[in-house]
Amino acid sequence: NAGVMQNPRHLVRRRGQEARLRCSPMKGHSHVYWYRQLPEEGLKFMVYLQKENIIDESGMPKERFSAEFPKEGPSILRIQQVVRGDSAAYFCASSPRGSGETQYFGPGTRLLVL
Amino acid sequence: QQQVKQSPQSLIVQKGGIPIINCAYENTAFDYFPWYQQFPGKGPALLIAIRPDVSEKKEGRFTISFNKSAKQFSLHIMDSQPGDSATYFCAASRGSSGSARQLTFGSGTQLTVLP
Numbered sequence: 001n002a003g004v005m006q007n008p009r010h011l012v013r014r015r016g017q018e019a020r021l022r023c024s025p026m027k028g029h030s031h032v033y034w035y036r037q038l039p040e041e042g043l044k045f046m047v048y049l050q051k052e053n054i055i056d057e058s059g060m061p062k063e064r065f066s067a068e069f070p071k072e073g074p075s076i077l078r079i080q081q082v083v084r085g086d087s088a089a090y091f092c093a094s095s096p097r098g099s100g101e102t103q104y105f106g107p108g109t110r111l112l113v114l
Numbered sequence: 115q116q117q118v119k120q121s122p123q124s125l126i127v128q129k130g131g132i133p134i135i136n137c138a139y140e141n142t143a144f145d146y147f148p149w150y151q152q153f154p155g156k157g158p159a160l161l162i163a164i165r166p167d168v169s170e171k172k173e174g175r176f177t178i179s180f181n182k183s184a185k186q187f188s189l190h191i192m193d194s195q196p197g198d199s200a201t202y203f204c205a206a207s208r209g210s211s212g213s214a215r216q217l218t219f220g221s222g223t224q225l226t227v228l229p
Binding site: 107 | 148150157158159163207216218219220221222
């Protein structure tokens with residue numbers, strides 16, 4: 001009964017590099033949400049996806065950030081040309097079809113940009 | 115307004131005490147209010163959630179009180195234990211396009227329960 005899986009758990013990048021974060025939702029879940037948590041702050045919504053569709057990306061920065069949830073495989077959050085301000089914990093959550101309220105979170109990926 | 119304001123920022127109680135964490139919101143379209151518990155290095159875990167059609171919900175030692183007219187809700191932890199020491203987040207969401215329900219989180223309360 002695997003929960004939401006995220007990898008890597010820790011990621012170190014130098015400024016200007018790309019960061020790629022992966023999220024495998026719980027079995028049977030087709031809705032994925034990405035959140036960002038800055039140090040000492042609450043989580044901030046970034047993007048909501050269903051298989052092959054971005055439903056709501058209102059919390060995603062306009063530049064350098066993109067997300068996808070392909071028909072096969074995990075959801076990917078991609079950050080291009082990372083800057084120090086991108087250092088944060090990135091959490092993925094999933095929910096079953098038709099039950100969008102109950103979101104189950106993964107352990108997060110802690111990104112450090114040097 | 116999408117904000118959810120949470121207080122206090124930190125809280126220390128003795129074992130057996132009843133810590134209370136408060137949240138306030140402005141957007142009357144919010145219709146789902148969960149509480150999450152987060153341990154260091156872990157993801158948030160859903161504790162308990164409430165909808166605005168009830169004023170109180172209990173699950174084990176955790177109780178949510180909800181005041182719709184004041185747009186406030188709070189978490190009470192009965193008979194608190196050192197193992198309850200964690201960061202607690204309130205959140206709120208509303209139905210939007212499709213079944214999208216992005217959560218708006220409070221800033222968190224770091225709870226310490228002393229043995």
